[in-house]
Amino acid sequence: ETLIEIREMWKIYQINQLQVQALKNINLSIKKNEFVAIVGPSGSGKSTLMNMLGCLDTPTSGTYILDNEEVSNLSDDKLAEIRSKKIGFIFQSFNLIQKLTALENVELPLIYTGVKASERIRRAKLALEDVGLGQRLYHKPNELSGGQQQRVAIARALINNPPIIFADEPTGNLDSKSGVEIMNLLKELHKKGNTIVLITHDNDIANQAERVIRISDGTIVEDRQVI
Ligand code: ADP
Ligand code: ADP
Numbered sequence: 001e002t003l004i005e006i007r008e009m010w011k012i013y014q015i016n017q018l019q020v021q022a023l024k025n026i027n028l029s030i031k032k033n034e035f036v037a038i039v040g041p042s043g044s045g046k047s048t049l050m051n052m053l054g055c056l057d058t059p060t061s062g063t064y065i066l067d068n069e070e071v072s073n074l075s076d077d078k079l080a081e082i083r084s085k086k087i088g089f090i091f092q093s094f095n096l097i098q099k100l101t102a103l104e105n106v107e108l109p110l111i112y113t114g115v116k117a118s119e120r121i122r123r124a125k126l127a128l129e130d131v132g133l134g135q136r137l138y139h140k141p142n143e144l145s146g147g148q149q150q151r152v153a154i155a156r157a158l159i160n161n162p163p164i165i166f167a168d169e170p171t172g173n174l175d176s177k178s179g180v181e182i183m184n185l186l187k188e189l190h191k192k193g194n195t196i197v198l199i200t201h202d203n204d205i206a207n208q209a210e211r212v213i214r215i216s217d218g219t220i221v222e223d224r225q226v227i
Pocket of ligand 1: 013014015020021022040041042043044045046047048049
């Protein structure tokens, strides 16, 4: 079952007279329950591709079908709606709200989708228990280690059961031990049936996925299964 289908996608940024071809004719399909890493050096087009895949921006040309829906030409509002329903985001910088507790951070996506308070709390507690933070429900982000903050962010990304999880350099701000823990958690989520797309510049991180797509100068130069 195909979740992501990209055909002949171009993204061209125009800065005054200068054109930057950030993505050049990308063709890509990702199936349900794959664990894919997109790897490439700085400036290769990873963030641009992530922004397209994550419905944060639209391509200059080409098509993007996400979970059987064409999303290449939608308005910003419609894209926001697709993101909240279909995608769980994990960022390098965690992007937690500092004033809120771990539990409240994880509840946030459920507030946007109109789940009532008692149900939100029940589900957010379970999600935090699932990532090993059942004893940290009422801690604020600055009272947690980096690895723990990333686990809160993962619980938040999973709370709506989105069909796809995007992780953008999820270990980039972590020490190596916490980085290993977060990668192990992503592998566990993959085993449980989640579809994960990981974006990284780090080959050792990428090789922990089951499929590695290498991007260079806006083109896919390698697409292989990791054995
Ligand atoms: P990476 O994430 O691999 O570092 P990017 O997708 O950020 O690569 O960048 C790919 C190319 O597109 C680079 O040449 C970069 O300078 C250019 N680029 C990225 N974003 C913009 C933008 N908003 N406006 C103009 N050029 C951009
Ligand atoms: P970096 O990986 O460079 O540290 P981030 O991971 O914070 O950057 O963000 C990656 C991309 O996602 C950026 O283009 C940013 O604008 C966008 N972004 C960041 N936070 C959110 C969010 N909460 N919702 C939607 N898009 C976001």
